[in-house]
Amino acid sequence: MIGQIVKKQALILLRNPIQILLLVGLPIILIAILSTALGGMMMGGGSPNIHVKVALVEHGDEEEEIQRFLRELEDEGMPREAIKEMETGIEQMAPVSLLKDEVFGSEEAREFVELHEVEAGELTEIWDDNSYTAVVEVPENFTYESLEYLVLNHNSQPVLEVSQNDEQQIGPMIVNEILTQFQEQLTLGAFLQKNGIEQGAIQVDEGIFTGEALTLDQENPIGSQEYYAVGMTVMNVLFIASTIGTIAFMEKKIHVFDRIILGNVSRWEYFIGVLLSGTLFSFIHLLIVYGFSWIVYGVKWPNLLSFFTVTASLAIAIGGIAVLLTAISYRFNSEMITNFFSGIVVTLMAVLGGSFFPIGDSSAFIQMLGNLTPNGAGMSSYLMILRGDDIEEISHHVLFLVLFAATSIIIAAISFPKRGRAV
Numbered sequence: 001m002i003g004q005i006v007k008k009q010a011l012i013l014l015r016n017p018i019q020i021l022l023l024v025g026l027p028i029i030l031i032a033i034l035s036t037a038l039g040g041m042m043m044g045g046g047s048p049n050i051h052v053k054v055a056l057v058e059h060g061d062e063e064e065e066i067q068r069f070l071r072e073l074e075d076e077g078m079p080r081e082a083i084k085e086m087e088t089g090i091e092q093m094a095p096v097s098l099l100k101d102e103v104f105g106s107e108e109a110r111e112f113v114e115l116h117e118v119e120a121g122e123l124t125e126i127w128d129d130n131s132y133t134a135v136v137e138v139p140e141n142f143t144y145e146s147l148e149y150l151v152l153n154h155n156s157q158p159v160l161e162v163s164q165n166d167e168q169q170i171g172p173m174i175v176n177e178i179l180t181q182f183q184e185q186l187t188l189g190a191f192l193q194k195n196g197i198e199q200g201a202i203q204v205d206e207g208i209f210t211g212e213a214l215t216l217d218q219e220n221p222i223g224s225q226e227y228y229a230v231g232m233t234v235m236n237v238l239f240i241a242s243t244i245g246t247i248a249f250m251e252k253k254i255h256v257f258d259r260i261i262l263g264n265v266s267r268w269e270y271f272i273g274v275l276l277s278g279t280l281f282s283f284i285h286l287l288i289v290y291g292f293s294w295i296v297y298g299v300k301w302p303n304l305l306s307f308f309t310v311t312a313s314l315a316i317a318i319g320g321i322a323v324l325l326t327a328i329s330y331r332f333n334s335e336m337i338t339n340f341f342s343g344i345v346v347t348l349m350a351v352l353g354g355s356f357f358p359i360g361d362s363s364a365f366i367q368m369l370g371n372l373t374p375n376g377a378g379m380s381s382y383l384m385i386l387r388g389d390d391i392e393e394i395s396h397h398v399l400f401l402v403l404f405a406a407t408s409i410i411i412a413a414i415s416f417p418k419r420g421r422a423v
Contacts, residue, residue: 005273006280012247013281019243027236027289031297034228034356052171053114054104055126055135062096065144086151095146096138103182113178127163133171136179137161157183222386229293230382231355234314234375236289237282238349241318242342244278245325249335271323271416275409278322283315299386306391307382313401314378320408321374327412349373354380371397374404 013019070090073083104115118126126135138160145158160179164172290311293299301307325338350356352369353376359366370376381397391398 002269002273002276005270006277009244009247009273009277010281013243023236023239023243023285024288027232028292030232030236031225031228031293034224034232051114052112052133052174053116053131054175055116055118055132056100056104056138057118057120057123057126057135058096058138059120060138060140060142060144062094062143065141066090066094066147069144069147090147090151094143096143099136099182103178109178112174130165133165133168134175135163136175137163222383225293225297226299226386227358227383229290229297229299230379230386231350231353233286233289233293234353234378234382235346235350235355237285237314237318238321238346238375239342240282240285241278241321241325242338242346244274244281244322245329245338245341246335248274248322248326249329249338252330252333267416271327271413274326275319275323277319279315279319282318283311286311286315301385302388303385303390306385306389306394309391309398310378310381310385310394310401313398313405314374316405317374317378317401317408320405320412324408324412324415327415327417330417331415349375352376371400374401377401377404 070083070087073086074080100115100117103109104113116132123135123137126132139158142158142160148154149157162175162179164175166172290299290301290307294301321341325341328337329335351359352366353373354370355375359370371380377397377400381394384394384397
């Protein structure tokens, strides 16, 4: 008889294709939307797509200004040998060449900075081009005055003229940060050279530290698609419980439950049938959505044993919620508690469990509260599996899900109306 009850509820669900579409299609749509819209906010979701286009305009000739500076040193009576020795260091300090080759031209910067060297006559055209993030102008005599400041401590440090595109927000900030660090490094280099200090002298020698170097985090990173595949699935599977509860209460309203009792069928058979329905349908729901995520988004599970263990535990917990909602709605002869669960409680549990955003990362207390919900414990377990953890490391979450299911079933059994009251 229990099998017939499960079959009956499955047929009722299958005859409502809109409900099935919502249960299965909604998490799939949400995964696609949220992983795309919020992927940039996720750690491990890949580098943000930042493109900075910079125009560099030189109003002078750096090499000529370097030679003019060296000639003036010779005219002031500096020995030729000292000038010759200084010339090598000055060429390494040439600010414009350093800016082009070592700063904007570095391997790291080339990943997101596009540098264009343009002539002064093209400035009007560049300013009208909205694709440029910033225009960096090197004034005439910039190199000469920089050498005077850095080598001879004469005058004040010259400045670059930077024009920014106000319509872009992040790009100009990046350019400012790059130029600030360039100025600091240039000043530091000049200080070291004037005082005869080698660059390596200010670097920490790792050899002075004894012990073993360990990598603290060797786990697989979680991308936005993996995160939201888990988050939306564990949230929407909660609606299976309210759906089963709604079907069960509908059967009470149309006296299906009364006829079952009058047919000399134990109320516990119906009770177990509801429990198995919620568990089985939840398990199938989880497999369908995760199967779609695997096919479309490439969300793969490195440990299938752990995956199926968590999936089965979460399905049992959802089955426990389903039979608890059924028992309470039968006890009070009202569908209000089921509607409240699907409309309010599911949303609160989803937020607390981290389905929309890793809210637990900001507070250990919130993370603890989130893990005390079935969806939160399930989500933590799934994410740990994706990171490469073994079943032993997620055992406490699995144990919580099983205990949660057992508690829900016990409360439901106590609340379920007795035979005489049910008829």
